[in-house]
Amino acid sequence: MKSPLRRWLLRLALALLVLLVLGGGWLWFVYLEPLYFPADGGPHRHVAGNALAGATENVDGALRALPGCTDGLGAAARLHKPIRLAKLDERTIVFADINNHAVRTLASDGTVKTLVGGPDQKGHADGPAATAQLDSPHGVAVRADGAIAVADLGNNSIRLLTPAGDSWTVSTFAGVPGPSPFADGAAATARFNAPHAVAWAPDGSLFVADIGNARVRRVANGQVSTVAGDGHWGSADGFPGRLVMPMDLALAGDGTLWIADCGSLTLRTWHAERGLATPFQKRPKMSMPHGVSLWGRRVVVAEMSAQRVVALDPADGSICTLYGDGTKGLGTNQLYRPAAVLVDGDRLWIADLYNHRIVLGTLPPQ
Numbered sequence: 053m054k055s056p057l058r059r060w061l062l063r064l065a066l067a068l069l070v071l072l073v074l075g076g077g078w079l080w081f082v083y084l085e086p087l088y089f090p091a092d093g094g095p096h097r098h099v100a101g102n103a104l105a106g107a108t109e110n111v112d113g114a115l116r117a118l119p120g121c122t123d124g125l126g127a128a129a130r131l132h133k134p135i136r137l138a139k140l141d142e143r144t145i146v147f148a149d150i151n152n153h154a155v156r157t158l159a160s161d162g163t164v165k166t167l168v169g170g171p172d173q174k175g176h177a178d179g180p181a182a183t184a185q186l187d188s189p190h191g192v193a194v195r196a197d198g199a200i201a202v203a204d205l206g207n208n209s210i211r212l213l214t215p216a217g218d219s220w221t222v223s224t225f226a227g228v229p230g231p232s233p234f235a236d237g238a239a240a241t242a243r244f245n246a247p248h249a250v251a252w253a254p255d256g257s258l259f260v261a262d263i264g265n266a267r268v269r270r271v272a273n274g275q276v277s278t279v280a281g282d283g284h285w286g287s288a289d290g291f292p293g294r295l296v297m298p299m300d301l302a303l304a305g306d307g308t309l310w311i312a313d314c315g316s317l318t319l320r321t322w323h324a325e326r327g328l329a330t331p332f333q334k335r336p337k338m339s340m341p342h343g344v345s346l347w348g349r350r351v352v353v354a355e356m357s358a359q360r361v362v363a364l365d366p367a368d369g370s371i372c373t374l375y376g377d378g379t380k381g382l383g384t385n386q387l388y389r390p391a392a393v394l395v396d397g398d399r400l401w402i403a404d405l406y407n408h409r410i411v412l413g414t415l416p417p418q
Contacts, residue, residue, distance in 0.1 A: 103409045136148045174187050191249035257270050335371070341356075360376030
């Protein structure tokens, strides 16, 4: 006969297994983080960086981040889990602010402005920015004409912000809001499951990292199709190949799509002629690669669990650390769950998720 303790432990294990399955893998992402020991980050390039936006307070001599939703300049602005970043113009980036259910901008002088959404505007509604609603937006990407695609994770859909004079208009670009399985086809009826990132291609098509379906999708000419992943977790290369949790995307000039596959702890690439591939196969697993951007020939990655931003060189497989000393905090050269990166010329933008701030650094010459 089993002891009461053994029965209790068995029930607990079964309950956790059920929650893991129902949670789509998110529980291991949260609770098993301490099991991941970061691999060597290589030499430190010592990028100088400072928080450009985000509020803090001093409590008994220690700094503490202050989440919120306030537009303003620098430390007067409040953010609540900023994530994906995209270049809007020469002096401004746009970012998704998850817990504020908003899309906002940050100018190079530190000014934060909300384009659409707010903590009291959670939901799904198209129309003028003043009344439109988003739900936990994650990905943003700016089209050549200035329109902004948004991976609206909570609504399982892709939204489009279109300039309208001094404001914006929101429409649903693809997907159906609400609980959503998988379906390719017409954009109005296609189904996404927790879309996390978007990237425009030069031809006007849009790539989507669809983490809940373990796929990368494309929206083109009013149709949604799958370009990578067969819906099952795995690491197979080729066509269609397999992914686990594709979190972020960065499109190179030669058509190569870089994919931060956080679930498999690896970087993947996709190309129309070669399908999925796995570069850096000789390197140890990454510590939850959550954001990806391109810096010349190098690939810049936000390693969420390692509290750092690194750059990898596909030519020789080398790695260097650009920012982050590996410890959680608000001090100099510290991050707390860096979730996204954007390289724009010599500027390195970092979405410092749990510090509710955006850090701006200056990259050294390549």
